[in-house]
Amino acid sequence: MTTKFVGVKEFRQNIAKFAKSSKKNKQRLVILNRNVPIFEVRPISEKDFTLEKLSSKIERGLKDVKAGRVYTQAQVMKSLGL
Numbered sequence: 001m002t003t004k005f006v007g008v009k010e011f012r013q014n015i016a017k018f019a020k021s022s023k024k025n026k027q028r029l030v031i032l033n034r035n036v037p038i039f040e041v042r043p044i045s046e047k048d049f050t051l052e053k054l055s056s057k058i059e060r061g062l063k064d065v066k067a068g069r070v071y072t073q074a075q076v077m078k079s080l081g082l
Contacts, residue, residue: 001026001027001028001042002025002026002027002028003027003028003029003030004022004027004028004029004030005029005030005032005037006018006029006030006031006032007031007032007033008031008032008033008038011029011031011041018041019041022041022042022043023043026043027042027043028040028041028042029041029042
C-alpha cells in the first residue's frame, strides 16, 4: 500500500475524489496540518469490515451478559417454537 500526503484544506475540498482514488489505488492518505500529520485515511476491505462488525457484536454481547440481559435455553427454544 502506497502513502500519499495531503494538506487538510485540499483534503476537505476534494474528499470524494481522494476517497475514490484511495480505494482504487489501495493508497493510504496522511492528512497534514501545517506539515504535521493529524490523521490517516485508508481504504478498508470488506473482510476487515466484517471482522470489525463481528468484534463489536461480540463486545456488545459480553456487556449484555455482564448486565444480566440473557435468555435461558428454554426461553430461546420456546420463542423458536421448539
